[in-house]
Amino acid sequence: MKNTGSGQKVRVGIVGVGNWAKYGHIPALRLLPGYEITAVSSRRIETAQEIAKSFGISAAFSDYHDLVTDPEVDMVIVLPPAPQHAAVVKAAIAAGKDVYSEWPLTTSTADSEELLHIAQAAGVRHVVGLQxxxxxxxxxxxxxxxxxxxxxxxxxxxxxxxxxxxxxxxxxxxxxxxxxxxxxxxxxxxxxxxxxxxxxxxxxxxxxxxxxxxxxxxxxxxxxxxxxxxxxxxxxxxxxxxxxxxxxxxxxxxxxxxxxxxxxxxxxxxxxxxxxxxxxxxxxxxxxxxxxxxxxxxxxxxxxxxxxHIPPSSLDVSVEDLAHLYAAHLEDRKNGTHIAPNFRDGVRMHKLIDLMFASSSTGALQTVDSDK
CATH class of the missing domain: 3.30.360.10 (Dihydrodipicolinate Reductase; domain 2)
Known part of the structure; x- marks a missing residue:
């Protein structure tokens, strides 16, 4: 995965501006000087415009395709419900953008494995919200x-x-x-x-x-x-x-x-x-x-x-953990490291949950593959 550290702020576009975006992601990103939120999108343009106005964000879209192709966006944050993650993540990867997906990564192990393979092939940085x-x-x-x-x-x-x-x-x-x-x-x-x-x-x-x-x-x-x-x-x-x-x-x-x-x-x-x-x-x-x-x-x-590794704040710890994840991503971009959890970690957790369901339905002890 390429080192994309440039010393400049990472310009972020957020897809999905529900409660967790307003309560968690926007405050966490605004806490860190290495990020700038430049765009938001929501299915209702009125919602996107309201959030953009409230937080001083320059662009608002009703179609996430417009956000992921915006030249003022370096990294796409994917926050809709889990069934919508795969489509938005694929669009962000196709646009050559770094991408964060909220956990659960997708609704199935197979879909999450597909996102991992696509992201690796494209050489983009990928982060999953296991903060x-x-x-x-x-x-x-x-x-x-x-x-x-x-x-x-x-x-x-x-x-x-x-x-x-x-x-x-x-x-x-x-x-x-x-x-x-x-x-x-x-x-x-x-x-x-x-x-x-x-x-x-x-x-x-x-x-x-x-x-x-x-x-x-x-x-x-x-x-x-x-x-x-x-x-x-x-x-x-x-x-x-x-x-x-x-x-x-x-x-x-x-x-x-x-x-x-x-x-x-x-x-x-x-x-x-x-x-x-x-x-x-x-x-x-x-x-x-x-x-x-x-x-x-x-x-x-x-x-x-x-x-x-974040500035002092009055945010609750759940949001500060999120800020630490974003700080880790900045470190990874700068140094080529892998501190922030990524899609591979998401796939590992999907597979573990699959084993839990298999054990519960069969009553059998499950062995975890060492590469999971």
Missing amino acids: RRVGPSAQYLRDLVASKYVGEMRSVRIHVSMPYFHQERPPALAWTLGAKNFSHVLAIYVGHFLDMLFHAVGQPKTLSSIIATQFPTLTLSATGESFPNDTPDGIVGIGTLENGALLSFQVEGGKLHNSGLQIDITGTTGDLKISNPSSFGHAKENLIEGGQSAKTPFSELPIPSAYS
């Missing part, structure tokens, strides 16, 4: 594990839950209805959090899972209209990592109280705990606690300031 792995807490955790803080890992456990994805959905989550959209708890939260975990502790070698749909119907709160639910609400699983450690994981939506993130890592000479009372939209960075040997107090391990 949690580049946040300060995730990077510090990765280094703690690599430095043998806990000695040899014996076990890793992660639990992720959120009040969202309950049986009643607000209009803003209408796009999560329907398995064909691949925008359910398993696709989104398993993708984000297990990518972050495996980037820190190593990849899985085997896994076995049970996937459940516990809300038989879903209701749109705005209209009261109900639909049969064909999407999963939760997953539990076990397995092993490539380094031999035992693995257990649980992700569940619609948990009304005491939700959030907790990771426990047990080693031969120490232990680590990573926690956050929220799995999304959290105000504080993940808390990392640890202890070495039975005589060492189990206490907070403050994240060194060197792990932050």
Whole structure:
């Protein structure tokens, strides 16, 4: 992949200007002096014009083809619902632009593999929105594990839950209805959090899972209209990592109280705990606690300031993680590195989720290919 660093600002065009664009991507990009948002597009030109006016963006389009071919756009950010990603990404690649796709990359492994092959053949830089792995807490955790803080890992456990994805959905989550959209708890939260975990502790070698749909119907709160639910609400699983450690994981939506993130890592000479009372939209960075040997107090391990690569801000940590991803992309453009997660990482996660579904439907332990 070519080194495209030029020292100039990366001019960004955003396709899809819904809540996550306004709450996450636009503030994250505006935080970094290396980017300039030059264009936005929406199916309704009025929406695109309103966003452009609100954020001082020069161009607004109703057709994404006009945005991806705009000479004032160097990088295309693809933010519509997952079923629309492939078409926009292909258009951006054909135009020779760097491209970011929100996670899920597409609605299927095959489609995601196709995007990876097309992007590689075109020589464009490609980024997937698995930003949690580049946040300060995730990077510090990765280094703690690599430095043998806990000695040899014996076990890793992660639990992720959120009040969202309950049986009643607000209009803003209408796009999560329907398995064909691949925008359910398993696709989104398993993708984000297990990518972050495996980037820190190593990849899985085997896994076995049970996937459940516990809300038989879903209701749109705005209209009261109900639909049969064909999407999963939760997953539990076990397995092993490539380094031999035992693995257990649980992700569940619609948990009304005491939700959030907790990771426990047990080693031969120490232990680590990573926690956050929220799995999304959290105000504080993940808390990392640890202890070495039975005589060492189990206490907070403050994240060194060197792990932050963005300017100070009042943005919540979920958005700051996104800013770290964009900062990593700037570093990659400058140095030819591969810090930011890319389409290959997206394909790997698609394949892991496929194995989880296969295990749940067959009851069989699945072996993860080492190149996945």
